[in-house]
Each structure stands twice: as structure tokens, then as C-alpha cells.
Amino acid sequence: MTPRADAQRNRDALVAAADEVFAEQGAxxxxxxxxxxxxxxxxxxxRHFATREYLxxxxxxxxxxxxxxxxxxxxxxxxxxxxxxxxLRDFDRYPARSRGLSMSVGEGLADAxxxxxxxxxxxxxxFEQLATRAKESGDIRSDVxxxxxxxxxxxxxxxxxxxxxxxxxxxxxxxxLRA
Amino acid sequence: MTPRADAQRNRDALVAAADEVFAEQGAxxxxxxxxxxxxxxxxxxxRHFATREYLxxxxxxxxxxxxxxxxxxxxxxxxxxxxxxxxLRDFDRYPARSRGLSMSVGEGLADAxxxxxxxxxxxxxxFEQLATRAKESGDIRSDVxxxxxxxxxxxxxxxxxxxxxxxxxxxxxxxxLRA
DNA sequence: ACCTGAACACCGTTCAAGT
DNA sequence: ACCTGAACACCGTTCAAGT
Numbered sequence: 001m002t003p004r005a006d007a008q009r010n011r012d013a014l015v016a017a018a019d020e021v022f023a024e025q026g027a028x029x030x031x032x033x034x035x036x037x038x039x040x041x042x043x044x045x046x047r048h049f050a051t052r053e054y055l056x057x058x059x060x061x062x063x064x065x066x067x068x069x070x071x072x073x074x075x076x077x078x079x080x081x082x083x084x085x086x087x088l089r090d091f092d093r094y095p096a097r098s099r100g101l102s103m104s105v106g107e108g109l110a111d112a113x114x115x116x117x118x119x120x121x122x123x124x125x126x127f128e129q130l131a132t133r134a135k136e137s138g139d140i141r142s143d144v145x146x147x148x149x150x151x152x153x154x155x156x157x158x159x160x161x162x163x164x165x166x167x168x169x170x171x172x173x174x175x176x177l178r179a
Numbered sequence: 180m181t182p183r184a185d186a187q188r189n190r191d192a193l194v195a196a197a198d199e200v201f202a203e204q205g206a207x208x209x210x211x212x213x214x215x216x217x218x219x220x221x222x223x224x225x226r227h228f229a230t231r232e233y234l235x236x237x238x239x240x241x242x243x244x245x246x247x248x249x250x251x252x253x254x255x256x257x258x259x260x261x262x263x264x265x266x267l268r269d270f271d272r273y274p275a276r277s278r279g280l281s282m283s284v285g286e287g288l289a290d291a292x293x294x295x296x297x298x299x300x301x302x303x304x305x306f307e308q309l310a311t312r313a314k315e316s317g318d319i320r321s322d323v324x325x326x327x328x329x330x331x332x333x334x335x336x337x338x339x340x341x342x343x344x345x346x347x348x349x350x351x352x353x354x355x356l357r358a
Numbered sequence: 359a360c361c362t363g364a365a366c367a368c369c370g371t372t373c374a375a376g377t
Numbered sequence: 378a379c380c381t382g383a384a385c386a387c388c389g390t391t392c393a394a395g396t
Contacts, residue, residue, distance in 0.1 A: 007379065032369055041381040046371070103282075110338035145347065151336040152348050158287035160327045167333050168324065176355030186360065211388055220362040225390070 011048050013038040015058050022059060027100025053115035056104045060116065063094055064123045081139035083096060083130050091127070092153050093165040105154045109147055124150065140177045149174025149177070190227050192217040194237050201238060206279025232294035235283045239295065242304045243275055250305025260318035262309050264353060270306070271332050272344040284333045290325055304327065319356040329354070 003011075017038035021029045031052070035045040049055040070090060074083040108116025109124060124147065131146045156167040182190075196217035200208045210231070214224040228234040249269060253262040257308065287295025288303060310325045335346040 004378065010380085027333060030369065031371090042369095043373080044380055047379075100282075103279075104337070106336050110336060112395075137365080144351070145339070148336070148339045148348055149351075151339065155334050155336055156325075157285050157330040157334055159285070160324070160330065169327055172323070172328075172352065172355040174355070176351040176353070183359065209388070210390090222363075223361055223390080226360075229385080301370085 008046075010040050010044055012015070013040065014045055014048055018055055018059055022101075025111065027056075027104070042077045051115060057108070057116045057119040058100065059106065060101070060108075061119050064120045067091055067094065068122040068126045071123065071130055075126070075129050075133070080130065080134040080137045080179075084134045084140065084177075087127060087130055088153060089166060089170065090175070091150070092156065092167050092170050100160070102155050102158075108150045109154060137177055141179050144177055149173075186227075187218050188233070189217070189223055192219065193224055193227055193234075197234055197238055201280075206283070221358040223235055230294060234282065235280065235297040239280070239284065239287075240298050243299045246270055246273065247301040247305045248300065254305070254308050254312070259309065259313040262312045263319065263356075266306060266309055267332060267353070268345060268349065270329070271335065271346050271349050272278075274318045281334050281337075285330045288325075288330045288333060319357055320358050323356055328352075 014034060018029070018034045021034050021037060027035070031045060032042060034055070035042045038045070046057075049058065054106040067087070071087055074087055077145065104114075104116050105120065107114045108120045111117055127150060128146050130145070131140070131149075134140045135142045135144070153167075153170065153173065154168055160169065161167055189290065193213060194310050197208070197213045200213050200216060204212070209278075210224060211221060213234070215225070216223045223233075246266070246269065250266055253266055256262040283293075283295050284299070286293045287299045290296055306329060309317070310323070313319045314321045314323070332346075332349065332352065335348055339348065340346055
């Protein structure tokens with residue numbers, strides 16, 4: 001049941017190496033380079049991550065987990081719209097979107113068949129609770145498609161970010177959501 | 180001044196071949212395959228299009244030109260907001276965005292240094308006129324960043340399109356723009 | 359001037375042989 | 378059960394030789 005110790009160590013080394021290589025090369029990072037930096041054979045990389053998307057999912061997992069926790073913390077807030085806004089701004093700023101990963105995030109949110117989809121399922125469910133509360137309180141329009149909203153925010157262009165990573169356009173979107 | 184006839188013929192064949200190869204393979208289409216289908220050597224492809232982005236710019240040119248013309252037609256409309264809406268919906272539906280090209284379009288709009296930027300300059304200027312008129316008439320908020328708006332619409336996710344190619348989320352954005 | 363395609367380098371992917 | 382790295386295929390890119 002528990003993986004062999006060396007297998008676990010290799011997997012961790014691969015994710016750590018992928019983090020670095022991704023930071024240098026962006027979303028089309030070289031697979032071979034990841035294996036090299038992790039100090040394992042190419043075959044080992046393919047054994048652990050059958051496709052590039054599975055490796056990307058592993059890279060994003062901890063960030064998605066953070067956002068899921070935040071959503072669960074906010075769900076009992078007395079001001080549902082503030083909760084929605086707070087969470088969306090953090091989601092928007094998350095470095096997970098940088099350098100070409102936003103497409104993977106967008107696909108994970110929209111496509112159940114995507115390799116990233118199970119990694120972000122918890123986060124998605126968490127925000128859906130916040131959005132439902134804001135619909136019930138009448139703060140946002142009831143016809144807003146929540147998964148679609150997440151996909152749009154995930155794919156806001158990088159070029160127009162502020163220094164802190166946030167997207168100015170999110171204000172326009174929030175204005176459009178209001179009832 | 181005018182290019183040699185064979186050079187012009189090769190260039191046309193390359194763009195036509197790129198159109199087909201792109202339709203099959205998406206934005207990461209094979210350069211070699213384009214040269215093959217065009218019936219020219221690889222060196223000829225590189226001579227005409229130094230980078231992938233220049234070839235993509237050539238693919239998009241005629242679509243951008245259509246949109247520029249549409250903007251110029253709409254600029255004298257009596258209802259500036261209708262003009263903005265009409266144009267944005269056509270821009271949103273344009274097949275130029277499909278299959279990974281949206282990132283190139285977004286970069287062309289946002290980055291003056293991008294290879295695509297000069298291809299879309301006319302279209303961008305055309306829409307800016309429509310947007311300015313809608314600001315002056317008080318239909319949309321005066322603090323809307325127009326190039327940023329275009330980039331956002333250009334990167335709306337493909338997964339949630341309707342059958343006709345339009346993005347349901349555009350309605351939310353239009354609502355957010357209104358004064 | 360422009361075109362061609364051989365040549366080089368690098369990478370993705372598989373898999374037989376090892377531990 | 379897992380790991381390794383040689384081996385294969387394919388592609389991006391350059392450039393000397395051709396027209």
C-alpha cells in the first residue's frame with residue numbers, strides 16, 4: 001500500500017525539480033531536464049507522471065489545497081459577497097496562473113477528463129459554497145455560472161497585472177456579477 | 180520593390196499550408212509539416228517567417244482586417260453602446276481565438292514587441308474609437324482600460340462557448356462595463 | 359535573390375536489461 | 378516493484394551549395 005521509500009523519494013525529487021525547471025522555462029519545460037535535475041532516469045519520470053499534465057497537476061496541488069482551506073474558512077462569514085470577493089482576489093493573485101499554467105488550470109476546472117481536474121476539485125467545491133451563499137443573499141445574480149466564472153478569472157491575461165499579481169479587470173467582473 | 184514571383188507564390192503556399200496544419204494540430208503545429216505541405220524546403224519557411232509568431236500573425240491578418248473594417252463601419256452609429264456590443268460579440272466569436280491562438284492574440288494586443296502586434300494594430304485602433312464614443316456618451320464607465328478589455332475578451336475560455344462560438348460570460352463583462 | 363535539403367542538436371518516448 | 382539509460386523517431390534550426 002505505502003510506496004517503496006525510494007519511489008517516494010524519487011517522486012518528491014521530481015516535483016521539486018519540475019518546480020525549478022518550470023520557473024526557468026515556463027509551461028513547455030523540458031521533461032528530460034526535469035529528470036536530469038532530479039537525478040533520475042527518464043523512465044522514472046514517465047513511470048510517475050504519464051503525461052505532462054499529471055506533472056503540472058502535482059505542481060499545482062498544494063496551491064489548490066491552500067485555496068480550498070481558505071474557502072472553508074470563509075463559508076461561515078456574515079457577509080457572503082465579501083467572502084466571494086476575498087476568495088476570488090486570492091485565487092486571481094495565485095502564482096499558479098503564471099507562465100502558461102493558466103491554460104491547465106482552466107482545463108482542470110472545465111474538463112472532468114483533464115489530469116488537473118481532480119487536483120482542483122476540492123477548491124472548486126469550496127468556492128461553489130461561497131458563491132451559493134452569495135446568490136441566496138441576493139448579492140450576486142442567480143444566473144451566474146460559477147465554474148465558468150472560475151475559468152474566466154483563471155485565464156485573465158498576465159500582461160495587465162499589478163505589482164502584487166492582481167488583475168485590475170477583476171473589478172469589472174465583480175461589478176458584472178452583482179444583482 | 181515587388182517580390183520575385185516565385186517568392187510570392189511560396190509565401191502564399193506557406194500561409195495556406197499553415198492554415199491546414201494549424202487546423203489539424205493546433206497552435207503547436209509542426210513547422211516541418213507546413214514546409215512539406217507547401218512543397219518547399221524548410222529553409223524557405225524560415226526565410227519568410229523567422230519565428231512561429233510571424234507565421235501566426237500572417238494567419239490572423241485577414242481576420243483582423245475584417246474586424247477593423249467592421250469597427251470603421253460602426254463608428255458613426257447613433258447608439259455607441261450598441262456598436263461596442265456588436266463589435267465585441269463579433270470579436271469574441273472570431274475563429275482567430277481557437278485552439279491556442281488566443282494567447283498570441285492576447286500578446287499581440289498587449290505587447291508592442293510581439294510579432295502579432297502590428298497585425299492587429301488597425302483593429303485595435305478601430306475598436307478604441309468605438310469605446311471612446313461609448314465613454315463620451317456615458318454608456319460605459321470612463322475608467323475602463325480598453326486594450327485590457329480586448330485582451331480579456333480574447334482570452335475567454337473555449338470550453339464554455341455556445342454552438343455559434345460565442346462566450347456566455349461576455350454578458351457579465353458587458354454588464355460590468357456599464358456606467 | 360532566392361531556394362534546397364543535408365546535417366546537427368536536442369528532446370519525447372519506449373523498453374530490455376538491471377537491482 | 379522499481380529504476381536505468383540506450384535506442385529510436387521526429388522535429389527545430391542552420392547553412393553551404395545550387396539556380
